[in-house]
Amino acid sequence: MSFLRINNIGKTFLGERKEKVIALSDLSFDCQDGEFLCIVGPTGCGKTTLLRLIAGLEQPSEGDIILADTVIQDLNREATLVFQQYSLFPWRNVIDNVCFSLEIKKIPKKTRYLKARKFIDLVGLTGFEKALPYELSGGMQQRVAIARALAHNPKLLLLDEPFGALDERTRHRLQEKLLAVWQKEQKTVVFVTHNIDEAIFLASRILIMRDRPGRIDNEIKVDLPRPRDRRSQGFLKLHIKIREILEQILITNTNNQRGVL
Amino acid sequence: MIPIIIIAVWEFFAIQANNPALLPRVGDVVNRLIHPFTDLLNTGSFVRHICVSASRVVLGFILAAVIGIPLGLLVGRYLLFHRLFSPVIELLRPLCPIAWIPFAMAIFKTYTIADMFGAHYTTSIFGHIQLGMLYVIFYGGFFPIFLNTVHGVKSVKHLYIESALLLGADQKKLFKKVIFPSSLPSILTGLRVGLGISWMVIIAAEMLPGSDAGIGYLIIFSYELAEMDILIASMILIGAVGALLSYGVKVIADRTSVWQAKER
Ligand SMILES: Nc1ncnc2c1ncn2[C@@H]1O[C@H](COP(=O)(O)OP(=O)(O)OP(=O)(O)O)[C@@H](O)[C@H]1O
Numbered sequence: 001m002s003f004l005r006i007n008n009i010g011k012t013f014l015g016e017r018k019e020k021v022i023a024l025s026d027l028s029f030d031c032q033d034g035e036f037l038c039i040v041g042p043t044g045c046g047k048t049t050l051l052r053l054i055a056g057l058e059q060p061s062e063g064d065i066i067l068a069d070t071v072i073q074d075l076n077r078e079a080t081l082v083f084q085q086y087s088l089f090p091w092r093n094v095i096d097n098v099c100f101s102l103e104i105k106k107i108p109k110k111t112r113y114l115k116a117r118k119f120i121d122l123v124g125l126t127g128f129e130k131a132l133p134y135e136l137s138g139g140m141q142q143r144v145a146i147a148r149a150l151a152h153n154p155k156l157l158l159l160d161e162p163f164g165a166l167d168e169r170t171r172h173r174l175q176e177k178l179l180a181v182w183q184k185e186q187k188t189v190v191f192v193t194h195n196i197d198e199a200i201f202l203a204s205r206i207l208i209m210r211d212r213p214g215r216i217d218n219e220i221k222v223d224l225p226r227p228r229d230r231r232s233q234g235f236l237k238l239h240i241k242i243r244e245i246l247e248q249i250l251i252t253n254t255n256n257q258r259g260v261l
Numbered sequence: 262m263i264p265i266i267i268i269a270v271w272e273f274f275a276i277q278a279n280n281p282a283l284l285p286r287v288g289d290v291v292n293r294l295i296h297p298f299t300d301l302l303n304t305g306s307f308v309r310h311i312c313v314s315a316s317r318v319v320l321g322f323i324l325a326a327v328i329g330i331p332l333g334l335l336v337g338r339y340l341l342f343h344r345l346f347s348p349v350i351e352l353l354r355p356l357c358p359i360a361w362i363p364f365a366m367a368i369f370k371t372y373t374i375a376d377m378f379g380a381h382y383t384t385s386i387f388g389h390i391q392l393g394m395l396y397v398i399f400y401g402g403f404f405p406i407f408l409n410t411v412h413g414v415k416s417v418k419h420l421y422i423e424s425a426l427l428l429g430a431d432q433k434k435l436f437k438k439v440i441f442p443s444s445l446p447s448i449l450t451g452l453r454v455g456l457g458i459s460w461m462v463i464i465a466a467e468m469l470p471g472s473d474a475g476i477g478y479l480i481i482f483s484y485e486l487a488e489m490d491i492l493i494a495s496m497i498l499i500g501a502v503g504a505l506l507s508y509g510v511k512v513i514a515d516r517t518s519v520w521q522a523k524e525r
Pocket residue numbers: 013014015021022023042043044045046047048049050084
């Protein structure tokens with residue numbers, strides 16, 4: 001039995017004008033305990049919706065999501081989601097943001113600050129402990145949000161394009177840090193990204209989604225040895241393969257649209 | 262610049278009128294103000310009257326805050342409370358607190374807090390805090406506090422609530438650690454406006470028959486005796502104290518709401 005099972009789920013939203021928007025349809029996949037799953041796909045294909053469903057923030061219109069043998073019907077307490085938008089509490093400084101879940105668990109101040117500093121250091125923001133979110137750049141805020149999620153230490157970590165706002169070097173550094181945490185803490189990670197290179201570097205498996213309606217188009221197991229070399233033959237071959245799949249999705253889309261018009 | 266012009270015009274007309282019962286000289290009023298502890302018309306000093314008014318306001322205002330903030334948090338968050346309270350509140354809101362004064366006086370007569378506790382408190386400050394006045398101050402302060410709290414709660418970003426829940430918060434912690442701090446700037450705005458209105462209402466309430474102390478009472482009493490210098494000095498004091506109260510809340514508010522002013 002797999003750790004996380006997505007079972008033929010569909011999600012339909014009611015739009016502004018009461019029209020139906022089918023965000024996801026007949027989507028299934030399994031995820032093993034300790035897997036690092038990356039999800040790529042064209043914009044608007046329902047990646048965020050999928051993560052929100054797994055987190056239990058919304059319920060699927062059809063099908064069900066099973067986590068460790070229980071169907072998720074309410075908030076998923078095993079999971080934490082790092083949102084695509086900036087979600088830091090603006091009235092709390094960096095360290096108190098990172099401490100949020102530790103505070104809720106009633107961990108004494110000294111211990112939780114010690115722990116929080118470790119994660120702040122991990123995302124490379126030592127020295128900014130007392131800064132308020134508005135004093136940070138978008139990329140820095142996103143790194144604090146990751147530290148905050150890691151401090152909570154969930155079994156299942158959901159990340160929605162967390163490194164989108166970072167420059168390449170910082171992005172690479174954080175990818176390595178995230179992998180280190182994943183390996184050390186035996187977490188299961190579902191990571192959404194637009195960046196093919198990032199997906200290959202991180203994932204044990206990559207799911208490629210297509211849109212209208214959102215569903216799994218393709219699945220690629222990444223067997224390259226870690227740490228992965230971005231210039232290796234295997235890496236580059238995979239890169240080309242995924243790029244071709246994504247281009248194919250876009251082409252069929254435009255064709256479909258032409259057919260409609 | 263403008264205050265100087267006003268004072269100059271005032272002094273000009275005062276000299277022209279040459280009648281202290283109509284318009285006193287600037288110097289006479291200033292003279293009253295620099296002797297705040299001197300007894301006036303056998304009713305007590307400025308300081309005493311201000312203290313009486315202020316203690317009425319503070320008590321009524323605390324009452325308004327203690328009821329208005331929690332109620333606002335609940336009405337803003339839970340539909341059930343919203344349905345329960347909103348119709349009443351919408352109906353009462355347009356009713357000016359001053360319109361309540363005669364009614365409150367009729368109901369509560371001249372009952373004071375001291376009467377509730379026993380006769381031997383009558384000589385204390387509690388002997389001057391009439392329940393009717395307390396009621397109208399409460400009423401005046403309640404609406405801005407309540408409505409701003411509701412507004413604050415309703416504008417808490419959904420993203421923050423979802424983040425907190427996914428970081429392990431339960432409903433109680435959510436209130437304490439997200440909904441309350443996030444609506445705090447709005448609550449403080451409510452407190453500032455509420456305090457201002459309470460201060461206006463008390464002056465009006467003290468002008469009515471049956472009152473025996475307070476800066477509003479002093480105004481009406483000095484009017485009856487044509488002591489215009491005391492009357493104007495009282496008005497200046499009312500303005501000054503009101504501004505001070507408002508400033509005090511603003512300082513606290515600014516310190517706790519930096520994040521909101523700067524949020525992008
Ligand atoms: N609350 C909602 N109400 C109505 N429609 C919605 C809602 N949430 C999402 N959708 C629709 O569902 C589809 C998928 O949206 P989603 O945000 O999941 O895409 P995404 O893959 O995360 O896109 P991106 O890569 O741009 O972040 C979109 O067509 C969107 O308009």
